[in-house]
Amino acid sequence: MLQPNIVCDKIYDIDPTVLEQMGIKALALDIDNTLTLHDSQEVPEKVRLFLDEMKQRGMGLFLVSNNSFERVKPYADGLGLAFVCKAAKPLTFGLKRACAKFNLDKKEIMLVGDQLFTDILAAKFFGCPCTLVTPFQIEHQKFLRFKRVLEKPILRAIHRRKDGVTHV
Numbered sequence: 001m002l003q004p005n006i007v008c009d010k011i012y013d014i015d016p017t018v019l020e021q022m023g024i025k026a027l028a029l030d031i032d033n034t035l036t037l038h039d040s041q042e043v044p045e046k047v048r049l050f051l052d053e054m055k056q057r058g059m060g061l062f063l064v065s066n067n068s069f070e071r072v073k074p075y076a077d078g079l080g081l082a083f084v085c086k087a088a089k090p091l092t093f094g095l096k097r098a099c100a101k102f103n104l105d106k107k108e109i110m111l112v113g114d115q116l117f118t119d120i121l122a123a124k125f126f127g128c129p130c131t132l133v134t135p136f137q138i139e140h141q142k143f144l145r146f147k148r149v150l151e152k153p154i155l156r157a158i159h160r161r162k163d164g165v166t167h168v
């Protein structure tokens with residue numbers, strides 16, 4: 001049920017031709033541990049290059065983060081992207097907003113995130129394709145660590161499965 005369409009290490013490992021084959025026209029991006037370290041304002045060079053290439057290919061980009069306005073706004077401004085903060089994923093209103101912005105069907109937008117129970121579950125509830133990336137770092141907050149423990153057996157199954165998933 002929590003099976004992502006694409007499983008890769010970092011966001012920049014996503015093959016743009018695979019996205020095109022899937023008919024993806026926009027990416028709804030998680031920020032923390034997907035684009036950068038948790039709570040960091042830095043945009044790693046490879047991430048910037050990937051986002052630039054996506055823009056050049058005409059891919060819509062939109063940030064959907066569960067983090068606060070204070071964390072998300074400067075990051076979004078730095079990238080020149082629209083955003084939803086406090087998205088409360090696995091709730092789906094952030095994804096709905098992203099679809100509305102680009103006037104797309106839910107099958108044409110792909111969520112990219114690092115957490116099964118927020119990002120991937122939100123995509124499943126909403127009905128859009130999704131990519132699971134490996135987090136930049138393991139968090140130290142107790143609650144996040146607890147979630148990671150729960151993710152483990154499912155992650156193992158995801159990484160074992162070969163049919164219907166693009167592993168990069």
Ligand SMILES: [Mg+2]
Nearest residue numbers: 030032033114
């Ligand atoms: Mg994240």
